Amino acid sequence: MLDIKYIRDNLDQVEAALATRGSEISLEGFRELDKRRRSLLTESENLKALKNSVSEEISRVKDKSTVKDKIAEMKDVSVRIKTLDDELKVVEEEFAAILMTLPNLPHPTAPIGRSEADNMVVRKWGTLPEMNFEPKSHWDIGESLGILDFERAAKITGARFCLYKGAGARLERALINFMLELHTNEHGYVEVLPPFMVNRASMTGTGQLPKFEEDLFRLADPDFLLIPTAEVPVTNIHRDEILKKSDLPICYAAYTPCFRREAGSYGKDTRGLIRQHQFNKVELVRFVHPEKSQAELENLTGHAEKVLQLLELPYRVLNLCTGDIGFSSCKTFDLEVWLPGQGQYREISSCSSFADFQARRASIRYREEEKSKPEFVHTLNGSGLAVGRTVVAILENYQQADGSVVIPSVLRPYMGGLERIEKVPA
């Protein structure tokens, strides 16, 4: 959520900044409702002040029969207040509806552009593997090794699910453990294991609601939603809290499965693990002092990169352009890993700074001084990494001519020393 006062005072600049995201957003409705809201508020509050003072007078009188006319008058005032408040409620709901659907303002260092074609390559790491054979896709590798079974997953549930088996299941688990150990031991994160379903307030706090409900899986009875990313439960850990300045930065690493409807992506990445309704992810979340958020974004991105470096997977870092950054984000670095089977780089991590956008929605604050007014923290998060896509990258980059896949050396301790996945005779 954006700062109401800031929008009010900088209407044109805000409109211009939002326009760089690609869709024209008029703030005329905002301006109108804001005016209306404030005038109703003043009117109602003046009547309330009157009611309060007269009611106090009444309370001091012993013989109520002498103030009959005042009581009657206040009864009338109460009715008028109620009418005004009802009207105000409608206006505020409309106002909030606008406010909650305005995306964050892009950071000045986010390149201006319309689509992913305008994203800026910041750096590249690693060398692309040289193969003297035609690299296979991970689904072919996984199926022929008997470690990924998409057909049976479709039987069990439906499209965009996968059944991992044997060394495949173990590889997934090894990666989760490896990533969590790295971030907790080397990068200073506290491990958390949050609920995988959340309420609407949490989804609203991080920005998934009200705008993106169609991307979420919803439970029928309690009105809970399956998390599309650990960002939601983990950022909401501190919703409606005032944090101690000395506790910042607060850093959490969380493994969770993620559930996404993938509405609107029909026909995209229909094969393989790239786009699934359920996938595992290790997520990094940081609550930081507002002045530090830019530097913290570099830190966070570095932590995600470290995973790829240790796995020796070649990747590049993109500074996403204004047209491509997410709704709540003001700046995002995407990590894209090289996939020989596809002959292209694909997103494996997205590291974002939200500035105070989520903190304002979720009311997450700190005090600069012991006695000073609470101020909003800045929140950041990034995948460290998407586990399923990491499996994809390992299968495709470490594939051998004979169809086997070598396990990256840092993972072997997590795989019981296994060095290579080979076909198990059926």
Place this chain on the structure above:
RNA sequence: GGAGGGGUGUCCGAGAGGUCGAAGGUGACAGACUCGAAAUCUGUUGUGGGGCAACUCACCCAGGGUUCGAAUCCCUGCCCCUCCGCCA
């Protein structure tokens, strides 16, 4: 799922239709005393909205209702605790 008991300020805890934004204690901060500290004493100490300001409005889990007036009464929901059942 059944039966009870609760949700008040940093925390504990009073309150029970009017003078309550809320007693008392505790914690924190400032000052006095002290060479310094402890103890003691004094003062300050919630959040959000509107207003240039004086000031004002709202908030005692949340949302409705009754009333001139509600933390206090009524309804609904959420959460916590105890017992029974069920269950990993």
